[in-house]
Amino acid sequence: xxxxxxxxxxxxxxxxxxxxxxxxxxxxxxxxxxxxxxxxxxxxxxxxxxxxxxxxxxxxxxxxxxxxxxxxxxxxxxxxxxxxxxxxxxxxxxxxxxxxxxxxxxxxxxxxxxxxxxxxxxxxxxxxxxxxxxxxxxxxxxxxxxxxxxxxxxxxxxxxxxxxxxxxxxxxxxxxxx
Amino acid sequence: xxxxxxxxxxxxxxxxxxxxxxxxxxxxxxxxxxxxxxxxxxxxxxxxxxxxxxxxxxxxxxxxxxxxxxxxxxxxxxxxxxxxxxxxxxxxxxxxxxxxxxxxxxxxxxxxxxxxxxxxxxxxxxxxxxxxxxxxxxxxxxxxxxxxxxxxxxxxxxxxxxxxxxxxxxxxxxxxxxxxxxxxxxxxxxxxxxxxxxxxxxxxxxxxxxxxxxxxxxxxxxxxxxxxxxxxxxxxxxxxxxxxxxxxxxxxxxxxxxxxxxxxxxxxxxxxxxxxxxxxxxxxxxxxxxxxxxxxxxxxxxxxxxxxxxxxxxxxxxxxxxxxxxxxxxxxxxxxxxxxxxxxxxxxxxxxxxxxxxxxxxxxxxxxxxxxxxxxxxxxxxxxxxxxxxxxxxxxxxxxxxxxxxxxxxxxxxxxxxxxxxxxxxxxxxxxxxxxxxxxxxxxxxxxxxxxxxxxxxxxxxxxxxxxxxxxxxxxxxxx
Numbered sequence: 102x103x104x105x106x107x108x109x110x111x112x113x114x115x116x117x118x119x120x121x122x123x124x125x126x127x128x129x130x131x132x133x134x135x136x137x138x139x140x141x142x143x144x145x146x147x148x149x150x151x152x153x154x155x156x157x158x159x160x161x162x163x164x165x166x167x168x169x170x171x172x173x174x175x176x177x178x179x180x181x182x183x184x185x186x187x188x189x190x191x192x193x194x195x196x197x198x199x200x201x202x203x204x205x206x207x208x209x210x211x212x213x214x215x216x217x218x219x220x221x222x223x224x225x226x227x228x229x230x231x232x233x234x235x236x237x238x239x240x241x242x243x244x245x246x247x248x249x250x251x252x253x254x255x256x257x258x259x260x261x262x263x264x265x266x267x268x269x270x271x272x273x274x275x276x277x278x279x
Numbered sequence: 280x281x282x283x284x285x286x287x288x289x290x291x292x293x294x295x296x297x298x299x300x301x302x303x304x305x306x307x308x309x310x311x312x313x314x315x316x317x318x319x320x321x322x323x324x325x326x327x328x329x330x331x332x333x334x335x336x337x338x339x340x341x342x343x344x345x346x347x348x349x350x351x352x353x354x355x356x357x358x359x360x361x362x363x364x365x366x367x368x369x370x371x372x373x374x375x376x377x378x379x380x381x382x383x384x385x386x387x388x389x390x391x392x393x394x395x396x397x398x399x400x401x402x403x404x405x406x407x408x409x410x411x412x413x414x415x416x417x418x419x420x421x422x423x424x425x426x427x428x429x430x431x432x433x434x435x436x437x438x439x440x441x442x443x444x445x446x447x448x449x450x451x452x453x454x455x456x457x458x459x460x461x462x463x464x465x466x467x468x469x470x471x472x473x474x475x476x477x478x479x480x481x482x483x484x485x486x487x488x489x490x491x492x493x494x495x496x497x498x499x500x501x502x503x504x505x506x507x508x509x510x511x512x513x514x515x516x517x518x519x520x521x522x523x524x525x526x527x528x529x530x531x532x533x534x535x536x537x538x539x540x541x542x543x544x545x546x547x548x549x550x551x552x553x554x555x556x557x558x559x560x561x562x563x564x565x566x567x568x569x570x571x572x573x574x575x576x577x578x579x580x581x582x583x584x585x586x587x588x589x590x591x592x593x594x595x596x597x598x599x600x601x602x603x604x605x606x607x608x609x610x611x612x613x614x615x616x617x618x619x620x621x622x623x624x625x626x627x628x629x630x631x632x633x634x635x636x637x638x639x640x641x642x643x644x645x646x647x648x649x650x651x652x653x654x655x656x657x658x659x660x661x662x663x664x665x666x667x668x669x670x671x672x673x674x675x676x677x678x679x680x681x682x683x684x685x686x687x688x689x690x691x692x693x694x695x696x697x698x699x700x701x702x703x704x705x706x707x708x709x710x711x712x713x714x715x716x717x718x719x720x721x722x723x724x725x726x727x728x729x730x731x732x733x734x735x736x737x738x739x740x741x742x743x744x745x746x747x748x749x750x751x752x753x754x755x756x757x758x759x
Contacts, residue, residue, distance in 0.1 A: 138411050146461070189602060243408065
């Protein structure tokens with residue numbers, strides 16, 4: 102049905118599967134195959150850092166370098182959020198002086214960085230991961246424990262183990278709404 | 280088919296049928312009702328906490344002692360302002376009630392902040408995460424032992440990490456199904472894993488952890504000042520009065536002062552002592568938990584040192600008190616997305632119906648592409664529920680894990696605010712079947728999925744209800 106490789110999408114880079122997906126397409130045509138979890142790296146203490154080790158399940162789906170860059174950038178963001186320096190001290194002292202009532206109206210530095218992270222992840226999903234049938238989940242939704250990467254098996258692709266006929270019949274079944 | 284003569288009962292039947300469908304009667308399927316009233320996450324929070332103001336306020340279950348604290352502070356301060364301040368502001372200076380007022384305001388602000396905020400609770404693992412971890416642990420144990428972990432749960436698992444050159448053991452929490460980050464601990468009173476767990480304080484009615492430690496410290500510090508302040512000026516008041524009218528008359532004239540003096544006298548020792556203790560903890564960057572267990576003391580070994588300390592007292596203090604404040608991870612006021620399917624599928628190889636963030640077409644017809652993850656995760660809900668009480672029993676029998684992960688407690692005579700909980704065991708002792716995570720069909724319990732900012736693009740709004748129902752049906756089937 103939607104098997105055209107040049108299907109609509111905001112990004113044009115072809116994934117390694119040979120088909121291109123947009124995020125909307127992923128929703129319609131792909132089914133979740135498995136999830137990979139990138140765990141935390143505690144070697145630096147309790148600061149939030151994730152392991153940059155490349156999960157073997159992503160071997161065929163995405164280039165190692167892209168993935169590592171994503172994780173390194175995320176680590177950089179978290180380090181920035183938790184940085185103990187002049188501005189964080191100022192914020193802390195000001196908050197203490199107002200008996201922490203200031204938190205009722207002000208957004209903390211950490212929250213601002215988290216918004217940046219969320220935007221970055223969305224951006225990465227649109228540009229890099231969705232076209233490859235992958236999806237990153239913001240670690241904040243997983244208690245900052247893992248970066249969850251959902252791997253979608255492409256129903257439309259003939260390269261995957263699902264046969265072409267089953268994907269089309271399931272597509273038809275879905276549309277029919279049994 | 281026309282009812283023909285339209286016998287009475289037939290007509291009645293039709294009429295009643297119509298009315299049944301139009302209203303949401305108990306005959307309607309439960310999840311149709313749920314769909315119309317979206318629940319917030321705090322309503323299905325798995326820990327033993329109380330929530331107020333629609334999820335904005337979070338406290339432990341037992342709050343009786345907190346009310347006592349409030350009453351003591353309010354009454355003593357109230358009496359001070361009402362009975363002692365007028366005399367003192369006249370005789371000495373009006374700055375006294377002013378300073379007292381500021382201190383009181385600070386004490387109340389920090390107390391309420393400590394009691395009402397999230398101490399740093401770690402949300403429980405989503406079923407997928409738990410399954411993934413179980414698989415990893417199972418694999419490593421199979422390799423190590425060469426036996427299969429069939430019916431019984433193997434001994435508690437630990438992971439070792441090296442932090443700043445010091446080996447730290449991360450323990451697996453059976454209740455929350457996660458490996459606890461360093462310095463986290465499971466509070467058995469609240470049944471939550473809390474980051475940088477310090478202790479559970481009944482006086483503030485909440486755990487003290489990463490997110491509210493600075494409020495707690497400011498609270499006891501300011502309360503020490505307030506107590507000493509009130510005590511000093513009450514004594515001054517009585518002395519000044521007795522210089523005029525004699526000691527007994529002075530006491531008769533202001534009986535409130537006696538009460539205040541008594542309360543303050545007994546509080547000063549414990550509060551000031553506690554402030555001193557926590558000042559020491561902050562300057563050495565330890566938690567009460569670590570200090571009690573002696574995790575970083577030299578007695579354990581010459582090479583034992585605290586890997587989290589920054590080296591000097593000033594930096595430690597600044598980091599603890601003025602460092603960045605991390606946000607709450609449990610998203611109490613977020614709405615539960617009704618469709619949060621997991622990877623688990625029936626063992627005959629049907630793929631899952633959609634993902635957390637996106638729903639696929641009816642997956643029943645699609646053969647499972649990778650059977651391994653789904654089978655293990657499908658098995659998980661069953662043994663996960665029934666065998667929890669099993670390992671609990673074995674774990675409470677002096678397993679290595681419980682003592683070291685005992686959240687708070689234990690009697691430390693110097694610390695009056697820690698309840699020596701004799702029934703202290705791992706949190707999952709309380710995990711009776713009725714407290715076990717709700718059936719996967721409900722899914723959302725405790726899992727902070729949904730409300731994904733990144734996933735707005737993949738909103739689930741487009742799915743039809745029939746699909747959702749069949750999805751839910753499949754999930755229930757697989758979990759039964």
